[in-house]
Amino acid sequence: MMKFHGLIKSTLVDYPDKLAATFFTGGCNLRCPFCHNSTLVLDPESQPYLDEEEIKEFLVRKTRYLDGICITGGEPLLQEGLVEFAQYLKSLGYSVKLDTNGSLPDKLKELLDMDLLDYVAMDVKSDRAGYAAAVGYPKINIENFEKSIEILKNSKVDHEFRTTVVRELHSTQQLINIAKWIGKDQKYYLQTFSDKGENIIQGLHGYSAKEEITMQNTLKSYIAFIKVRGI
Numbered sequence: 001m002m003k004f005h006g007l008i009k010s011t012l013v014d015y016p017d018k019l020a021a022t023f024f025t026g027g028c029n030l031r032c033p034f035c036h037n038s039t040l041v042l043d044p045e046s047q048p049y050l051d052e053e054e055i056k057e058f059l060v061r062k063t064r065y066l067d068g069i070c071i072t073g074g075e076p077l078l079q080e081g082l083v084e085f086a087q088y089l090k091s092l093g094y095s096v097k098l099d100t101n102g103s104l105p106d107k108l109k110e111l112l113d114m115d116l117l118d119y120v121a122m123d124v125k126s127d128r129a130g131y132a133a134a135v136g137y138p139k140i141n142i143e144n145f146e147k148s149i150e151i152l153k154n155s156k157v158d159h160e161f162r163t164t165v166v167r168e169l170h171s172t173q174q175l176i177n178i179a180k181w182i183g184k185d186q187k188y189y190l191q192t193f194s195d196k197g198e199n200i201i202q203g204l205h206g207y208s209a210k211e212e213i214t215m216q217n218t219l220k221s222y223i224a225f226i227k228v229r230g231i
Contacts, residue, residue: 031136102148192230
């Protein structure tokens with residue numbers, strides 16, 4: 001069983017069109033300045049773990065009420081027990097959603113090839129030119145992110161791409177570049193950024209709801225499905 005640091009027992013937000021529970025893993029291989037789970041990323045060992053037996057009891061008990069389970073982080077694909085956990089969830093009849101930053105395409109493909117995922121949400125942090133700044137590393141090879149995008153585009157599993165839009169990191173032109181990158185027939189969400197004091201870097205700003213709607217309308221020319229979350 002995987003180690004989890006947090007659980008939302010019931011949500012209609014994290015898994016589209018399903019009543020789900022969301023489990024939070026610790027640790028991440030990126031340092032996105034706007035990340036709102038900074039403690040899970042920077043110091044996961046400081047957070048208590050959920051008890052394994054209590055997790056199993058919860059999952060068995062909730063099969064009558066929940067449709068799916070969302071696994072988020074941190075970056076869940078870093079966890080060694082993810083395959084086994086997804087298999088366990090499927091054995092109980094749950095649909096499984098994975099949130100990922102797309103940095104580990106081989107592990108993503110393994111889970112898809114084993115039919116262990118029903119929905120994948122991949123963060124596309126920026127366009128190619130802005131990726132280094134958006135993930136917190138001066139130099140980064142974006143090849144793995146490109147591979148993950150292609151894996152999802154070629155997959156039959158339902159999926160989405162999403163970008164948390166930060167004024168200091170994203171322009172409308174960069175969002176257009178992302179839309180062109182992921183392709184016209186994909187689902188793309190713009191996520192509203194808000195500074196709750198728990199981000200990796202303080203002092204960043206989001207766009208207004210009016211500005212985000214304008215961005216959405218501009219992007220409609222480049223991608224089939226585009227929506228704003230969080231306004």
